[in-house]
Amino acid sequence: MSFANALRCRECNREYPLDPIYVCEFCFGPLEVVYDYAAMRKAVSRESIERGPASVWRYADLLPCDADAAVDIQAGFTPLIKAERLGEELGLRHLYLKNDCVNPTWSFKDRVVAVAATKAREFGFKTLACASTGNLANSVAAHAARAGMEAIVFIPSDLEQGKITGSSVYDATLIAVDGSYDDVNRLCSELTGQYPWAFVNVNVRPYYAEGSKTLGYEVAEQLGWRAPDHCIVPLASGSLYVKIWKGLQELVKLGLIDSVHTKMSGVQAAGCSPIISAWDSGTRNIRPVQPRTIAKSLAIGNPADGFYALEVMAESGGSGLAVSDEEVVEGIRLLARTEGIFAETAGGVVCSGLKRLAAAGRVDRDEVVVAFITGAGLKTQEAVMDTLTPPLQIEPTIASFEKAFGERSVVEARPAAGSAS
Ligand SMILES: Cc1ncc(COP(=O)(O)O)c(C=O)c1O
Ligand SMILES: [Zn+2]
Numbered sequence: 001m002s003f004a005n006a007l008r009c010r011e012c013n014r015e016y017p018l019d020p021i022y023v024c025e026f027c028f029g030p031l032e033v034v035y036d037y038a039a040m041r042k043a044v045s046r047e048s049i050e051r052g053p054a055s056v057w058r059y060a061d062l063l064p065c066d067a068d069a070a071v072d073i074q075a076g077f078t079p080l081i082k083a084e085r086l087g088e089e090l091g092l093r094h095l096y097l098k099n100d101c102v103n104p105t106w107s108f109k110d111r112v113v114a115v116a117a118t119k120a121r122e123f124g125f126k127t128l129a130c131a132s133t134g135n136l137a138n139s140v141a142a143h144a145a146r147a148g149m150e151a152i153v154f155i156p157s158d159l160e161q162g163k164i165t166g167s168s169v170y171d172a173t174l175i176a177v178d179g180s181y182d183d184v185n186r187l188c189s190e191l192t193g194q195y196p197w198a199f200v201n202v203n204v205r206p207y208y209a210e211g212s213k214t215l216g217y218e219v220a221e222q223l224g225w226r227a228p229d230h231c232i233v234p235l236a237s238g239s240l241y242v243k244i245w246k247g248l249q250e251l252v253k254l255g256l257i258d259s260v261h262t263k264m265s266g267v268q269a270a271g272c273s274p275i276i277s278a279w280d281s282g283t284r285n286i287r288p289v290q291p292r293t294i295a296k297s298l299a300i301g302n303p304a305d306g307f308y309a310l311e312v313m314a315e316s317g318g319s320g321l322a323v324s325d326e327e328v329v330e331g332i333r334l335l336a337r338t339e340g341i342f343a344e345t346a347g348g349v350v351c352s353g354l355k356r357l358a359a360a361g362r363v364d365r366d367e368v369v370v371a372f373i374t375g376a377g378l379k380t381q382e383a384v385m386d387t388l389t390p391p392l393q394i395e396p397t398i399a400s401f402e403k404a405f406g407e408r409s410v411v412e413a414r415p416a417a418g419s420a421s
Helices: 037-043 046-050 056-062 084-090 109-123 135-147 161-168 181-192 205-210 213-222 239-253 274-280 306-316 325-339 345-359 377-383 398-408
Strands: 004-009 031-035 080-082 094-099 127-131 150-156 173-177 230-234 263-269 320-323 368-373
Touching: 031 205, 037 056, 037 239, 046 056, 046 213, 056 109, 056 213, 080 213, 084 094, 084 325, 084 345, 094 213, 109 127, 109 135, 109 205, 127 135, 127 181, 135 150, 135 161, 150 161, 150 181, 161 173, 161 377, 173 181, 205 239, 213 239, 230 239, 230 345, 239 263, 239 306, 263 274, 263 306, 263 345, 274 306, 274 320, 320 325, 320 345, 325 345, 325 377, 345 368, 345 377
Parallel strands: 094 368, 127 150, 150 173, 230 263, 230 368, 263 320
Antiparallel strands: 004 031, 080 094
């Protein structure tokens, strides 16, 4: 069962019923789900969670929807991988990667949409919609298919082909808007008032956002019920980052971990870094920007949760950093080369950000560090394609193979037959 008991304005604390609403009528602040933590604490334990399914639904008691009627495509409970080779290269002894590439639609967005779709169906909506930089659209389309709902997803028209195919394959209605994500988002906010649809990141946003808490829960559980010392997280709207922090804090409230001493570091691409610019200028006033970066999934020029992300950065003692597009590509290749994980551009942002933070001593070599790899690389092939070694073209003969292979590298001598190995 869910222990959610109200929505509360983050600014003036006014409370609202658990309806499909998202802004405070009095101050226009964003609404957030609040819970009866005392009752929740009695119901959950490490053991009860560990007995649950290998998906976000193992944390159903900590989420704002009824898991018995979940729209479930098995989001979450992704691997936490000890990154020995990348750690060695960066000089970090306890580096872990949270590999959210392996979600059902290959990004962490399946976590938020699992919760939003379940809640939307609970509210009686027949249509799931969203404003998306690509990954969210993919996940909304897949969850709608699973739920037998209609999907209408809005994206900027310049997205990568993998993100487009990754929505249309589920028979979603895909609306490509001639404009930036921020234009798409504004349009969707206007449409929300006119169509009886659940826009997962507009009118259902308070519930949707809670899905990202599961990344915090999982990492703590997978580390043996302890919070990491340092998290490295990509920032677009800032929601994911803020909710990982909220998830960790809740585990303390529930007595599931002892304390949170986690530094939360956030990374953006320099071509769209409104949160980092504010951080660097020491202000909480975010100045919207026009995105210009290959990290399209993070290209939000006017981030809804930017202010709250800056608060978490300050409170946790984390760092903020922006990396160039060249570093995004280098980061993707570094991760692939050292750990065998092919991440999308957001993963390149995180990997290069981590590299810089480690080199600057802002991540300590003895810290337990978790880098969040939030989406898979086959969706953004355009970013790396031209930098990779093309295949050797040969005729189907040994001679042709040896010529091409020999020209490329020194052929290792094969041991002669019968020789000792
Ligand atoms: C792969 C990936 N990582 C991270 C993010 C950042 O999410 P948020 O908007 O919650 O900051 C996004 C957002 O679309 C994304 O697609
Ligand atoms: Zn308010």
